[in-house]
Amino acid sequence: MGQLWDNVYAELSQLLEFNTLSGQHILVHVWDFVARDAVLIDDVPYTLKYSLRRLGTRWRDELYIHPETGILCLAKKLPKAKPKPRNDYLWVDRYHQYHKLNDIWYLVSFRDVPQPFVAVIDKVRKIYPTKVRDVLQQKTVTYSELFSTNRIPTYAYHKRQCNKKEIKWILQQLTTKH
Template sequence: MRDDMDKVIVERPRRGGSWQGDGRAWRNSKEAGSHLGMKRGYHRTKWLNENLAPLKRWLHKQVHRPWDKVYAELCSGIDRRSTVQAHIFEHIDDFVERGAVMRDGQVWVSASWWGRGGRAPLEEASHVELFVHPLTGILLPNRRLREARAAQRTRHGTWAERRGDKPCAVYHVIDENTQWHRVDGCWFEVTLAKFPERVDAAKREEKRYDVLRRCMVTHGGAGRRPAPDMPTHASLYGRNDVYAANKRQLGRREVRARLGDDA
């Protein structure tokens, strides 16, 4: 852990307190209580504004390590005697599930983000990215996270579907090597590349990383489904001889200029 982790996380301007006004009318009304502080009714209170992204990245780099050692290193870098720095420890449970238990040979975690509603199997917890194994005490990633989130979208639908928005096209073909794909409500320009031709049939096929599917693919395995939530190449690109080599997120104006109401 870097020595200035506490400063990276904590030292940002606090939010709130920007509005001020004359609160005498409210303080003299019947809605106000009989015992008020000197600042009540005059301005908003401020709240903390931590930058928790470095803490999350650091925790993800500590996977496959004993949680006791990870927590000890975290305590050595952040002073719990400071009220502001001690507040960081309240956010650890937002990234790490520390209360996992074993039931019938399976790891069970909290069923919801706030720990309410009992427990559920790990593969059904769409909010758990990291967890501490209840038997070994090792910090591990949730390798079934994508499947759990895909199952949640299937059960509850996307935000656009819950709002009642009209369905839109999954992708648009721009040219032979360029397509526009809609992923979680955002449009990306995907550059396609063809798989290398096999010179020797006895050699193994070369693997290529597909940036849209986020996995390694081969020419022979392009049409296969590596995970339950992933579509096949034929349904994703309309062909099996290409893979996504690069992608770029498109701006709203750029999408509307080409697609119009279909965006």
């Protein structure tokens, strides 16, 4: 970085043989990491590859060739926005959470998802994957759907509306948590 791109490329050309398969492979990766088509908008670098996109937003597109000077530059990373704390759920334990749905607090109970090899066999002897009803998603879901959305393969099988005492405790926990 800080050097003319032509000099950097010339040095790469001396070290690598671009007419070989391995040299071509490395060159493809160089073009993956260096934006050759950068444009500056209000002194912020953008790439035109595929669509206009700000550089420095992904791990891959940090390097670019300055469009006016030809110098290899490092795009400044955008500071990551801190996620706002969620006040619509509270973990109790692995199998219980409090959830606020449509401004009403519920105690939601979870179960482990049945194993994928457990199947239901119908009258014609066809095998279907096990499906369960998730009360939070309000739909019937398969094992693979639940496993892809949860780190712990569980599903919400029951919910009960909370009483005033529970709501008071939940709100207390949420205020002390932040």
